[in-house]
Amino acid sequence: MTLLTLLPIAWLALAAGLLFAWRGSLLALWREPVFKTPILIVESDDWGAGPPVQAEALAAIDACLERHCDATGRPAVMTLALILATPKPGMVGFETLMDASQRATLTAIRSGRERGVFALQLHGMLHFWPDTLRAAALDRAEVRAWLAAPELTERLPSHLQSRWTDASTLPSRPHARERVEAAVAEEVALYAEVFAAPPEVVVPPTFVWTREVEAAWAARGVRVVITPGHRLTCRDASGDPACQDKNLRNGEHGEGEALYLVRDEYFEPLLGQRPERALEALARKTRLGRPCLLETHRGNFLAAAGGDLDGALAALDTLYTIALRSFPTLRFASCAELGRAIRSGDALWIERNKRARFTIWLRRVALLPRFGKAARMAGLLPLLNLFARCHS
Numbered sequence: 001m002t003l004l005t006l007l008p009i010a011w012l013a014l015a016a017g018l019l020f021a022w023r024g025s026l027l028a029l030w031r032e033p034v035f036k037t038p039i040l041i042v043e044s045d046d047w048g049a050g051p052p053v054q055a056e057a058l059a060a061i062d063a064c065l066e067r068h069c070d071a072t073g074r075p076a077v078m079t080l081a082l083i084l085a086t087p088k089p090g091m092v093g094f095e096t097l098m099d100a101s102q103r104a105t106l107t108a109i110r111s112g113r114e115r116g117v118f119a120l121q122l123h124g125m126l127h128f129w130p131d132t133l134r135a136a137a138l139d140r141a142e143v144r145a146w147l148a149a150p151e152l153t154e155r156l157p158s159h160l161q162s163r164w165t166d167a168s169t170l171p172s173r174p175h176a177r178e179r180v181e182a183a184v185a186e187e188v189a190l191y192a193e194v195f196a197a198p199p200e201v202v203v204p205p206t207f208v209w210t211r212e213v214e215a216a217w218a219a220r221g222v223r224v225v226i227t228p229g230h231r232l233t234c235r236d237a238s239g240d241p242a243c244q245d246k247n248l249r250n251g252e253h254g255e256g257e258a259l260y261l262v263r264d265e266y267f268e269p270l271l272g273q274r275p276e277r278a279l280e281a282l283a284r285k286t287r288l289g290r291p292c293l294l295e296t297h298r299g300n301f302l303a304a305a306g307g308d309l310d311g312a313l314a315a316l317d318t319l320y321t322i323a324l325r326s327f328p329t330l331r332f333a334s335c336a337e338l339g340r341a342i343r344s345g346d347a348l349w350i351e352r353n354k355r356a357r358f359t360i361w362l363r364r365v366a367l368l369p370r371f372g373k374a375a376r377m378a379g380l381l382p383l384l385n386l387f388a389r390c391h392s
Ligand SMILES: [Zn+2]
Pocket: 045, 046, 123, 127, 205, 206
């Protein structure tokens, strides 16, 4: 056998080896839905039961969203991840969104939902696990002080803001399954009572949750779980989210009928993140056929939490103005709608053309850690790109 015949055989073996070694990720990227148009969703967490000043901020956000419409005439949509209850001083009981003290906030939320600028998602009954907080208060003065006058959960130590793991001591431990199921049943029932329908989308607080929690949500009708691209199930000895048990992609199936969406881009003006950063994320996601879900928090809009309402609104306004100018086919949507579009393969949203999907898949696989570099160096990716161009 001559060198000229050996070389192609060796190259084919190398290419086949690369494809085989990464087959799981390559197939997962092929199965991941490709969205046809740029999609921008600002996801704002932590609203709901709490200080009444939220009502004023929500009304101002509502007015800002309504000023920006996509090519179909639809106004910008902000998803609100909602907390349903807030503790009374000393945690001697709780006030829920149904209580008179929360009426202004609830009215602002419902008003925005009716006009299509707010899409509601469940964040949790509370942004913590009550018994965890009680236990932590025994030896932490700042937790005792917070419990005496609870207002903004953002002020709690980060690990104590996780609801679905017992972080009273670190590393955290799982809750008993029956307690998880009872807590999920309670929060889903209250959400349904407040908003006349059970939640379709959940955002796990601090993105720490378990398979058991997810199964309990799914059993009660939740269809979409917002994730950072993986599932973390505990807090480690330092209090950081840990115990990853799963990598997740858009459209992958979770427990029951639930599917995942990935939110791993950020828009937090309070942390100095400018609209330009979010616009770069939108461009990047669009190129990969993915929706751009931007994480933000109510704290950006509340002075009591260190935010600046006017500054955050100006940043939001700039974000939508430039996004609509730079992406004429930009669409606004809720995560619930994206979930339904993925499920049904809705041709209005989801690309079905195999050539178009192949082009996007090539862009995605080029970013796979190690595979992208190896496939480029071996000449496999350039060859596949050439093939895609010749057939487009
Ligand atoms: Zn939160």
